[in-house]
Amino acid sequence: GDSVTQMEGPVTLSEEAFLTINCTYTATGYPSLFWYVQYPGEGLQLLLKATKADDKGSNKGFEATYRKETTSFHLEKGSVQVSDSAVYFCALSDQSGGFKTIFGAGTRLFVKA
Amino acid sequence: NAGVTQTPKFQVLKTGQSMTLQCAQDMNHEYMSWYRQDPGMGLRLIHYSVGAGITDQGEVPNGYNVSRSTTEDFPLRLLSAAPSQTSVYFCATTGTDTQYFGPGTRLTVL
Numbered sequence: 001g002d003s004v005t006q007m008e009g010p011v012t013l014s015e016e017a018f019l020t021i022n023c024t025y026t027a028t029g030y031p032s033l034f035w036y037v038q039y040p041g042e043g044l045q046l047l048l049k050a051t052k053a054d055d056k057g058s059n060k061g062f063e064a065t066y067r068k069e070t071t072s073f074h075l076e077k078g079s080v081q082v083s084d085s086a087v088y089f090c091a092l093s094d095q096s097g098g099f100k101t102i103f104g105a106g107t108r109l110f111v112k113a
Numbered sequence: 114n115a116g117v118t119q120t121p122k123f124q125v126l127k128t129g130q131s132m133t134l135q136c137a138q139d140m141n142h143e144y145m146s147w148y149r150q151d152p153g154m155g156l157r158l159i160h161y162s163v164g165a166g167i168t169d170q171g172e173v174p175n176g177y178n179v180s181r182s183t184t185e186d187f188p189l190r191l192l193s194a195a196p197s198q199t200s201v202y203f204c205a206t207t208g209t210d211t212q213y214f215g216p217g218t219r220l221t222v223l
């Protein structure tokens with residue numbers, strides 16, 4: 001079945017460092033891909049999404065490109081802030097809205113001042 | 114506009130007890146889902162509904178029941194709680210472009 005694999009954490013960075021969180025997927029069709037963020041004690045929030053190959057999703061300085069040839073959707077940010085400390089989930093769905101989403105295990109990010 | 118609300122926020126049960134986790138939404142979304150979140154495993158789909166009166170099983174449905182009598186409410190029932198059901202439970206609705214998650218219920222089964 002469909003699945004999502006993302007890099008294990010935790011990832012610890014200093015403020016203003018460059019961030020990459022790797023994500024690869026396995027799917028039989030052409031899914032929509034998502035990155036969600038979970039701040040401590042809260043539910044998940046959509047960070048960005050891409051619905052077809054070569055689409056780039058972006059939000060709050062984060063971006064990820066849907067790479068069909070490498071089945072990847074890596075999350076990047078050029079300069080992280082302490083406030084970016086959270087758990088990040090890569091996910092896929094066969095619907096653009098994300099119904100019946102399959103999630104990766106999550107990557108915890110710590111950003112030090 | 115409250116979005117997705119869940120009650121209770123925390124709950125401790127003894128093995129064999131039953132309880133209902135409540136989920137309500139005011140966004141008039143047809144699609145609703147229940148997930149559980151366990152360390153190192155991300156979120157896994159328990160049950161989902163595509164509209165009032167229609168429910169179906171997700172990836173990990175055993176030990177849980179759901180019903181959907183109205184668009185707004187989607188309760189999750191544990192009929193006989195087990196320690197393996199200790200987890201954080203999230204309810205979600207699906208709009209046009211994204212899912213909206215509730216704040217979660219942290220459940221501990223002793």
